[in-house]
Amino acid sequence: MRATVGDRIVVASGVVGGAVRDGVVVGCEHADGSPPYRVRWSDTGEESLVFPGPDTLVRHDDEGQAAEATRGRSVTWQVQLTLVEASGSTTAEATLVAGPAGRDDDDVGALRAVGHARKDPGDAEVPLIGDEVAAGRALRRLADTLLGQAEHDISAQTGHRAHVHT
Structure with a gap:
């Protein structure tokens, strides 16, 4: 080599x-x-x-x-998920950092989405379930945000309104 x-x-x-x-x-x-x-x-x-x-x-x-x-090519995007629990509710923040710092060719910047979960007052306290629900909602919203960004970028490249099918 x-x-x-x-x-x-x-x-x-x-x-x-x-x-x-x-x-x-x-x-x-x-x-x-x-x-x-x-x-x-x-x-x-x-x-x-x-x-x-x-x-x-x-x-x-x-x-x-x-x-x-x-x-082909290879890039690494990282998703950071932060969970905060308090009084029977959980908030998850999902942040996507796409592309290497200091480079513009693959850099879509950082996208952020939030998801919430609230325990029913009659249910037992199971923090893992709140984490799963809040994280799932945050990740779903992050995916929607990313697809919206892709539609915007396609529209900017083509000059026509774009819609990405999911």
Whole structure:
């Protein structure tokens, strides 16, 4: 495996369902392009020294956007869910942080949605149920917000009112 500064590194997770990470090679330790590589990760903006394994792919800079279109791409979006319980009610706030900080090409910014759950006065106090209901409502609203953002972006690109079917 050989890489040069500017190449993309894509690392598959070693576990089923794990995150796929990608980054840009910002430094090579050896002149011949052999590992290890200093990589700036697109999901966090952090840099680390990478010793690639069999789950690693190097996409050379000269392959350009045509290769990205045929091979696909990898980005990581994170959803943070915060739950607050008080007096038989639960509030969940779901926040989506999409795209790496400081980059505009994949950055839709942060979207936020809130969900609430209230226990019936005659029901037993089971905090997990309130968490599930409030979180589910917040995530559903977050999904609706994200689809609305997609409709807006499609409309801006095409010049026509868009509707995303769900």
